[in-house]
Amino acid sequence: MSKKITKVISCLSVLLILGWGFCAYAKSNSSDETGQTYKDNSDNDDDSHSGDSNSHDGSSGNSDHDNSGDSDDSHSGGNGNSDNDSDNHEGDSGNLHDGDSNDDEGDDDSSQCCPKPSPVTFTFKDSSGLGASAKVSVGNDQIVIELMNTSLGVPSGFSNSDQLLTSFAFSLPAGTAISGGSVVIGKESYSVNFSEVQVQLGSGADVSTEWGYGNLGNTGFESHLNFISSMTSHTTPFLSIPPGTNLDKSVNLGGPEGGLTNGVLPVEGIGAIYNSITSYLTISGIDLTNNCDTTSLLSYLKENGAIFEFGSDAYFGDSQILPPPPPPDDSGSTNPVPEPSTFLLITVGFLGLIGFLKKKNKG
Numbered sequence: 001m002s003k004k005i006t007k008v009i010s011c012l013s014v015l016l017i018l019g020w021g022f023c024a025y026a027k028s029n030s031s032d033e034t035g036q037t038y039k040d041n042s043d044n045d046d047d048s049h050s051g052d053s054n055s056h057d058g059s060s061g062n063s064d065h066d067n068s069g070d071s072d073d074s075h076s077g078g079n080g081n082s083d084n085d086s087d088n089h090e091g092d093s094g095n096l097h098d099g100d101s102n103d104d105e106g107d108d109d110s111s112q113c114c115p116k117p118s119p120v121t122f123t124f125k126d127s128s129g130l131g132a133s134a135k136v137s138v139g140n141d142q143i144v145i146e147l148m149n150t151s152l153g154v155p156s157g158f159s160n161s162d163q164l165l166t167s168f169a170f171s172l173p174a175g176t177a178i179s180g181g182s183v184v185i186g187k188e189s190y191s192v193n194f195s196e197v198q199v200q201l202g203s204g205a206d207v208s209t210e211w212g213y214g215n216l217g218n219t220g221f222e223s224h225l226n227f228i229s230s231m232t233s234h235t236t237p238f239l240s241i242p243p244g245t246n247l248d249k250s251v252n253l254g255g256p257e258g259g260l261t262n263g264v265l266p267v268e269g270i271g272a273i274y275n276s277i278t279s280y281l282t283i284s285g286i287d288l289t290n291n292c293d294t295t296s297l298l299s300y301l302k303e304n305g306a307i308f309e310f311g312s313d314a315y316f317g318d319s320q321i322l323p324p325p326p327p328p329d330d331s332g333s334t335n336p337v338p339e340p341s342t343f344l345l346i347t348v349g350f351l352g353l354i355g356f357l358k359k360k361n362k363g
Contacts (some may be wrong), residue, residue, distance in 0.1 A: 129153025164259030169308035186276030210258035
């Protein structure tokens with residue numbers, strides 16, 4: 001009798017372990033599928049919202065470019081339609097009013113129109129190893145340019161001053177222009193041979209007296225009218241002296257001194273910066289707090305390209321656009337994999353069942 005009871009208990013234990021294991025696997029599978037479904041729905045909602053936002057953005061853009069009279073007429077027309085809807089659907093008038101209110105709020109919040117724009121990176125490199133890069137983004141209502149000398153070599157016959165990156169020229173849309181800004185030494189960079197400082201300057205130091213801007217183009221810039229430069233021609237200093245403090249020899253701009261070196265040639269007695277600066281540009285004629293406007297601006301810069309100048313007219317390099325990194329591939333779905341504990345439970349259950357059957361056959 002006791003042997004029968006033992007067999008029954010063993011059988012129940014095996015079945016319990018098997019059941020527990022399969023339940024754990026089913027729960028894991030169900031949880032993953034639910035998460036995937038939620039993600040897909042969320043993506044669809046985002047796509048739908050983006051579509052609505054783009055439509056709304058188009059309306060906003062038209063209002064910005066039309067004169068005030070057109071804007072008022074358009075708005076009045078919208079109210080007229082709402083009134084007609086109210087007459088036809090009196091019971092829904094409250095909902096219509098709420099919808100109009102939400103649309104107005106969307107007009108005030110540019111982040112609902114367009115996502116934050118991605119930076120645009122311009123690069124240049126020739127066969128000699130001469131190179132440069134400029135990463136252009138928008139932050140704190142300004143255009144931010146991270147300009148760097150990336151040279152690994154120089155053309156034959158280049159002097160120590162010719163190797164310096166002295167200008168970056170680009171094209172802003174019609175009606176916009178650089179109106180001011182500042183320049184600081186870039187990350188992991190520092191001044192070299194600045195004659196008017198007791199200690200050479202490091203990353204983040206203000207060098208606005210050594211760089212300036214222009215909106216009328218210059219020699220070698222082709223059709224690009226807007227630029228930042230350490231050269232004097234057609235250039236307005238970001239910070240004049242006074243009130244600014246002179247950092248190196250010539251008062252105000254003294255390019256190519258103050259340009260960027262990557263140490264390919266010794267700079268000797270020339271004041272320079274190794275190897276990058278960050279320029280913060282104030283732009284007139286555009287609202288840089290509006291993501292839609294800034295996206296359009298960066299797209300315009302990208303389409304029109306840029307030019308890098310080395311030395312004083314020593315070399316002009318046309319830019320290339322560095323492609324953005326590919327987006328992660330979320331299209332493929334993977335089958336859920338059970339946790340190791342689930343496999344362990346199922347394995348133990350099967351082993352117990354096999355042992356039980358062997359004992360039963362022997363008996």
